[in-house]
Amino acid sequence: MSNDEQGFTLVQALCxxxxxxxxxxxxxxxFSVVEKARPFEEINQFSQMEWKQTVLQLDEELSRATAVRSVKEGKALEYISDQGRVVRVEPYQEMLRERMDEAGHxxxxxxxxxxxxxxxxxxAILEVTDVSDKVYEAxxxxxxGVVPQT
Structure with missing residues (x-):
């Protein structure tokens, strides 16, 4: 090859x-770092797993309850557990909580x-709206029996 010909050498190809x-x-x-950072966005979203677990838990508790009623103009659910305790399910800030005998939550x-x-x-029909305005119903x-609303 002469010096005036253009071509790749092995060194240039390796570079x-x-x-x-x-x-x-x-x-x-x-891309992998960006993908791993994505789950942190989901922290601010409503959890489907929490919803399913709550529905299962309430289903079991309400099936054994001796009396069920809605209180506070439909903004809370109150029932008497099979152990005789008064349990209230109500919103508190951005959470839904359960209180027994008006103590703790x-x-x-x-x-x-x-x-x-x-x-x-x-x-008993529960309707929950999450922070992104999606409505869930159970x-x-x-x-x-159900005690009339108060």
Whole structure:
């Protein structure tokens, strides 16, 4: 080959390959870091798992309750547990909580914007609106009856 011909040498090809691999792995690294940072966005969202767990827990408790009623103009649910304790499910700040005998509380759901309860005959209907305005509804059947609203 003469000196005036343009061409790649093995060294130039290896340098180009090294640059290409460096940029490729750099992009992959950046995308993986961005993807791992995404779950932190979900911290501020309503948890589907919490909702399902709350519904299952309330379903079991209300099926054994001796009396169920909505209070505070439908903004809270109150029932008497099978152990005779008065339990109230009500919103508090951005959470839905459960209180027994007006003492302490147990958080049930986070990121709750609004909570409504309707009771009739042998049913209690809960409606929860999360902070992104998505509405969730659960219907519970009570076997020992519903006390009229107060």
């Amino acid at each position: 180009q390959l090294q640059l290409f691999l460096f940029l490729s792995f750099g992009c992959v690294l950046i 147990l958080p049930l759901l986070q990121k709750v914007k609004q909570f409504r309860v309707r009771t009739n005959q042998h049913r 219907i519970f059947f009570t076997y020992k």
